[in-house]
Amino acid sequence: MVPRYIMVGGFLGAGKTTTVGRLAQHYMDQGLKVGIVTNDQTTDLVDTHTLRSQGFDVGEVAGACFCCHFDALTSTVENLGTGELPDVILAEPVGSCTDLVATVIRPLEQVYQLPLEIAPYGVILKPSHGLRILRNADQSEKRSGFSPKAEYIFRKQLEEADFIIINRIDELDAAQVDELSSLLEAEFPDRYILRTSAKTGEGFPALTELLDQKGAFGQRVMELDYDVYAEGEAELGWLNSQVVVTADAEFALDGLLTDLMERLHQRLSVADAEAAHLKIIGLCDASYAVANLVSSETGPELSLASNSQTKSANVVINARVATDPEVLEAVVREELKHACDAIPSNFEVLSLQSFKPGRPVPTHRILN
């Protein structure tokens, strides 16, 4: 069986990891061997912890995106499974990346030595920012909380899709979903549009049916202004950190994550710094909790409760916010201290990287 490569694209916080987890379970339930590749600009990936905690076989490309570190993608794929490649490879690129058809899919077809079957390339639309960006067709105003350059990336991601997934339909009303559909049809004609909830599984039978189709997919190579792309990405502050929290008395892990996320939300709102995605995973013994913030408007969410009391937890924080990395780092360090003081507990920062993503320089870019 030729392994099937399924890449799930979409902006930061669109629901890629949640979708990948649900798809992985679907294929495993069918008796297929599944491997997942996560990706980030640096180490300490919440996504890797989240998917491994669900029991999946996960390899990560940490340190550069798939496009700029193509050989790391292929070597990570080869290290999945035990001895032979999995039947299904699910890959999640960095949510600020675009041009993935030319820099990942084409090279997999034309440069990579091992045969892979390329599934239709689906890109998830993030409704919270999507509505604000797509409504604003002239791109001259900063209505989404992001600059026109970051919005350019958002649009380009959708442009190269074989099909577009409107996610989070569980919390949208019918009129919003219809409006999103019409906006997408007008701007990106000929893309099949799916409606899903990665949270509830609604729309997933149609998604897996679409992903099972055989044919020439991932063909929409596009023009892209790498200067605008680079500047749009560089407007985001990026922070990954791993922290150990310890206390003399047991504390609620979910409470720590919720409190920390609320504090961060509050501080970023005051600073007018739009959150693209903040994610925090807390791990203790056999349990874990996840908290997310996908836009300043929607507010923080405990997306997975651990219901655990513990005296010690590993906390991994990933933040992508439209602000300077120095500002982001200061906010995270201060609010981490406040959240730990409130328990009370001690914390030790094991690692912390904060930076602006560098200019993307793809290993390959194949336009034909």
Ligand SMILES: Nc1nc2c(ncn2[C@@H]2O[C@H](COP(=O)(O)OP(=O)(O)OP(=O)(O)O)[C@@H](O)[C@H]2O)c(=O)[nH]1
């Ligand atoms: N209500 C609702 N929440 C969702 C849905 N899909 C994802 N989420 C939540 O949205 C947040 C972001 O989801 P992720 O799957 O981590 O998003 P992502 O695209 O992988 O994010 P990055 O890796 O940072 O780019 C999490 O809190 C999820 O629980 C959905 O269909 N409905």
Ligand SMILES: [Mg+2]
């Ligand atoms: Mg993710």
